Amino acid sequence: MTKNLVKMKTLIVDDKLENLYLLEALLRRSGYETVSANNGAEAYELAENDNFNLIISDILMPVMDGFTLCRKCKKNDKLKNIPFIFYTATYTDAKDEEFALKLGADKFLIKPQDPDVFLNIIKDLFDKIKQNEFKPREVSNLSEEIMLTEYNYALIRKLEDKMNQTEENEKSLKEYVIKLEKSLEEKRIAEEKIIKMNAELEQIIEKKTMELQ
Structure with missing residues (x-):
């Protein structure tokens, strides 16, 4: 897959449709391709059967939460190097962020983010991927x-x-x-x-x- 800015594909995971819609609209307007899932289990299945450049996930979700999704992705050889961003409005404690980073998440963002700030974070991440400079965070031992x-x-x-x-x-x-x-x-x-x-x-x-x- 050519790692061109326009073709960068993001998997968005959130159980609230309005949150999915907002992120989809924001990323697509910036030229990114998106696929959405309503929970961690659905997202994990999609990730195993497709090729994504980034996963953006909420934490508090039914069926499988974001923490479990991240843990499973980082234990999967195909998925472990995909950048993983938590985007949450419920788990906002510093200890939650610390745990998320131990799981191997690359970013921990609190909702809502300013759209320009959010897009700059995504762009910087994709720029590193294009230039082969991205190094996934190591999972805590x-x-x-x-x-x-x-x-x-x-x-x-x-x-x-x-x-x-x-x-x-x-x-x-x-x-x-x-x-x-x-x-x-x-x-x-x-x-x-x-x-x-x-x-x-x-x-x-x-x-x-x-x-x-």
């Missing part, structure tokens, strides 16, 4: 047990983040309910005052009317 432990820790961190977020949401909801109840009570009191004032006003009008008769 850790045992499967340690890798699995770090993977589980990453999942636990994300679960804790979700739980903390849920607690914050519940706290915000309770505060909203309290404010709403207070507002409704104030409205009820105000309405009772208006009803009382209207009744008193009607009595005054009725009395004045009788006096004039």
Whole structure:
């Protein structure tokens, strides 16, 4: 395959269609060819049966997540030298990035990136490939047990983040309910005052009317 800028083929992996659409549009407008997958398992099958110059993957996905996809690619002789970029909005902790690089990922980018900045990263990477200057990051020389432990820790961190977020949401909801109840009570009191004032006003009008008769 001629490593021409226009023919560079990228595999984009994300379970959200809007994210796939945005990346496809951005890369295709810049002259790159793209193929999309909705999860790691689908992406791995595509990668084994096609030739890609780059893989850009989300992390949190059903069926097979991005961490597992990267790990499998780096253990596959055909796929291990393909540049691998994580592009994530959920795994944003420094420890997540550290683990991703240990798996052999070449870049760890947080969504959203400025389009120009993102394209410059891709262009620089493809330029290195064209000039035979690209060297894939080496996978950390850790045992499967340690890798699995770090993977589980990453999942636990994300679960804790979700739980903390849920607690914050519940706290915000309770505060909203309290404010709403207070507002409704104030409205009820105000309405009772208006009803009382209207009744008193009607009595005054009725009395004045009788006096004039």
